[in-house]
Amino acid sequence: MxxxxxxxxxxxxxHRCGLIAYVTCGxxxxxxxxxxxxxxxxxxxxxxxPFSDPIADGPVIQMAAQRALKNGxxxxxxxxxxxxxxxxxxxxxxxxxxxxxxxxxGVDRFADDAATAGIDSVLLTDLPTEAAAEVRPSFRKRGLxxxxxxAPTSSDARIAAVNRVSDDFIYYVSTTGVTGTRNELDPTxxxxxxxxxxxxxxxxxxxxxxxxxxxYELLRDHCDAIVVGSAIVRAVASGDAAxxxxxxxxxxxxxxxxxxxxxxxxxxx
Amino acid sequence: xxxxxTRPRAGSLPDRRGYFGEFGGRYVPETLMAAxxxxxxxxxxxxxxxxxxxxxxxxxxxxxxxxxxxxxxxxFAEACGGMRLFLKREDLNHTGAHKINNAIGQxxxxxxxxxxxxxxxxxxxxxxxxxxxxxxxxxxxxxVYMGEVDMAxxxxxxxxxxxxxxxxVPVSSGSRTxxxxxxxxxxxxxxxxxxxxxxxGSVLGPHPYPLVVRDFQSVIGREALGQLKKRTxxxxxxxxxxxxxxxxxxxxxxxxxxxxxxxxxxxxxxxRGPALGQHAARFSGGALGVxxxxxxMVLQDEFGQIAETHSISAGLDYPSIGPEHAYxxxxxxxxxxxxxDDLALEAFHKLSxxxxxxxxxxxxxxxxxLLRNGASIGREKIVVVNLSGRGDKDVPQIAALEMTx
Numbered sequence: 152m153x154x155x156x157x158x159x160x161x162x163x164x165x166h167r168c169g170l171i172a173y174v175t176c177g178x179x180x181x182x183x184x185x186x187x188x189x190x191x192x193x194x195x196x197x198x199x200x201p202f203s204d205p206i207a208d209g210p211v212i213q214m215a216a217q218r219a220l221k222n223g224x225x226x227x228x229x230x231x232x233x234x235x236x237x238x239x240x241x242x243x244x245x246x247x248x249x250x251x252x253x254x255x256x257g258v259d260r261f262a263d264d265a266a267t268a269g270i271d272s273v274l275l276t277d278l279p280t281e282a283a284a285e286v287r288p289s290f291r292k293r294g295l296x297x298x299x300x301x302a303p304t305s306s307d308a309r310i311a312a313v314n315r316v317s318d319d320f321i322y323y324v325s326t327t328g329v330t331g332t333r334n335e336l337d338p339t340x341x342x343x344x345x346x347x348x349x350x351x352x353x354x355x356x357x358x359x360x361x362x363x364x365x366x367y368e369l370l371r372d373h374c375d376a377i378v379v380g381s382a383i384v385r386a387v388a389s390g391d392a393a394x395x396x397x398x399x400x401x402x403x404x405x406x407x408x409x410x411x412x413x414x415x416x417x418x419x420x
Numbered sequence: 421x422x423x424x425x426t427r428p429r430a431g432s433l434p435d436r437r438g439y440f441g442e443f444g445g446r447y448v449p450e451t452l453m454a455a456x457x458x459x460x461x462x463x464x465x466x467x468x469x470x471x472x473x474x475x476x477x478x479x480x481x482x483x484x485x486x487x488x489x490x491x492x493x494x495x496f497a498e499a500c501g502g503m504r505l506f507l508k509r510e511d512l513n514h515t516g517a518h519k520i521n522n523a524i525g526q527x528x529x530x531x532x533x534x535x536x537x538x539x540x541x542x543x544x545x546x547x548x549x550x551x552x553x554x555x556x557x558x559x560x561x562x563x564v565y566m567g568e569v570d571m572a573x574x575x576x577x578x579x580x581x582x583x584x585x586x587x588x589v590p591v592s593s594g595s596r597t598x599x600x601x602x603x604x605x606x607x608x609x610x611x612x613x614x615x616x617x618x619x620x621g622s623v624l625g626p627h628p629y630p631l632v633v634r635d636f637q638s639v640i641g642r643e644a645l646g647q648l649k650k651r652t653x654x655x656x657x658x659x660x661x662x663x664x665x666x667x668x669x670x671x672x673x674x675x676x677x678x679x680x681x682x683x684x685x686x687x688x689x690x691x692r693g694p695a696l697g698q699h700a701a702r703f704s705g706g707a708l709g710v711x712x713x714x715x716x717m718v719l720q721d722e723f724g725q726i727a728e729t730h731s732i733s734a735g736l737d738y739p740s741i742g743p744e745h746a747y748x749x750x751x752x753x754x755x756x757x758x759x760x761d762d763l764a765l766e767a768f769h770k771l772s773x774x775x776x777x778x779x780x781x782x783x784x785x786x787x788x789x790l791l792r793n794g795a796s797i798g799r800e801k802i803v804v805v806n807l808s809g810r811g812d813k814d815v816p817q818i819a820a821l822e823m824t825x
Contacts, residue, residue: 255724302451
């Protein structure tokens with residue numbers, strides 16, 4: 152059982168909603184940021200592989216990818232980051248990428264190097280379940296989990312298909328749209344989440360637009376984990392490199408902090 | 421395998437999952453999968469729906485101006501070394517290019533699906549203008565994404581789209597050209613997928629787009645075959661078209677593919693030269709990859725980052741190519757060559773001076789290939805070139821270019 156699956160078993164046993172933190176590799180001091188996120192309470196890390204044409208990402212992560220590519224970051228650097236994190240930490244690591252960099256690197260070679268670097272699971276944003284067979288057998292051979300997405304528009308048949316092939320958990324996209332922070336969650340999200348949860352057997356993580364403590368409070372009884380991305384990436388970018396780990400950690404602490412003031416949220420309709 | 425065994429039968433590809441051999445497919449975020457299923461189902465019904473087909477035929481005839489003329493270009497043919505050369509005059513379509521064939525077809529489907537909002541990407545501006553025009557005709561809302569670089573070099577088309585009531589959104593990310601306009605259109609679609617139909621302008625993107633766009637553009641070759649038969653009593657020996665995404669080429673070639681005797685030439689943008697970033701020649705410089713929802717030949721670096729491209733022609737300035745082209749190249753049915761910026765410019769001038777037709781810079785690439793290679797074809801041969809668009813949109817750019825030379 153890989154670290155991601157163990158985490159979700161632990162979360163369920165403890166009746167706790169976890170927090171998965173996303174970072175764009177190569178945008179700022181990624182290894183230090185990962186350690187700071189873990190110390191602040193993140194349960195798992197998504198390591199974003201920068202890509203030139205990130206169609207599922209909003210401006211914050213787009214710009215982070217551009218900065219990382221400008222810094223010369225490539226897939227090899229992502230493995231080096233994972234490798235270095237592993238010298239000090241056992242935190243579950245999920246590689247988060249678009250399909251093309253993986254295809255170009257070679258699926259088998261990617262699986263070998265990701266597993267060797269201590270990565271646990273892989274999520275490819277633009278790989279639907281129909282094409283799962285292109286990567287999953289190779290990932291599985293190296294003990295890597297394949298993670299698939301569900302969305303508000305997913306049909307019941309698609310929910311069933313994702314539940315079949317998504318290995319360690321299912322990533323539920325909270326709203327129709329790209330990544331990025333939003334003040335208000337989709338008003339139909341909680342109802343929809345309960346609907347989806349009733350149809351799946353795998354753990355469910357919810358991402359896209361989640362950036363505030365109140366979001367966490369609302370979601371914690373409806374899913375196994377939340378994913379926080381753009382809020383962290385924005386914090387990393389909003390100052391000097393030396394302060395980036397501290398700023399990223401502060402985002403996680405604020406979201407998990409029960410005593411933080413709750414911003415207004417429109418009631419579910 | 422002999423050629424007759426590998427020859428694709430009309431309508432046999434893509435397969436049910438949207439693949440042409442190993443190319444094509446559907447590689448998009450989960451959010452869009454339902455919309456693609458809906459679009460595919462709607463199209464499969466309408467493809468056999470007589471009322472829909474007759475509505476489309478009416479609009480193509482009465483609004484677009486089809487059938488377009490087939491013009492014999494005797495003086496240009498001599499400049500190419502001599503042959504019987506015919507130009508399929510897609511430049512004479514309403515809005516000045518072949519793009520309207522697909523824009524009208526997809527807008528009619530959107531209307532049947534009850535989607536009131538249309539988005540599109542555009543490079544040269546021709547697809548944007550065509551989509552804005554179709555939306556004006558059918559009373560649909562229209563938003564067009566266009567890279568800032570392309571907006572500067574195709575100012576006139578930006579103004580035309582706005583005159584037609586479309587909103588033109590400048591795209592400032594990445595290379596600020598067609599590729600980035602598609603990224604932004606996809607992001608819009610992911611966000612507004614329930615109310616919006618995305619009219620992709622070429623035989624690109626996730627299944628069923630390469631199929632749908634091909635079907636709507638195949639009217640070009642169907643007409644050309646009939647017209648050539650009437651004029652020459654024969655099918656052509658050679659068919660030539662420029663290839664950006666590849667819609668005008670597939671449009672001309674598709675119905676002709678059933679004739680084994682025809683030689684097909686696709687001409688890509690050779691730009692300034694063979695270094696990565698200086699051209700848009702996907703077959704000589706690209707590798708298998710996935711971009712914008714489809715698996716095809718893609719210009720990219722060793723780490724799978726998509727390369728920037730260059731062409732004097734905005735409509736050919738794109739790092740990937742339609743998956744059906746990738747397949748037809750792989751099985752050897754279509755030959756692909758490239759034509760440099762300079763050669764395209766030379767052909768642009770030659771056709772203007774010798775035939776009284778100012779061609780689009782895109783189409784000038786097909787003419788440029790013929791200018792350089794026509795002598796080896798043979799005087800008695802019948803050649804058809806898709807004159808995919810008119811050059812009016814390019815005149816300010818050419819004037820500026822030649823002022824600085």
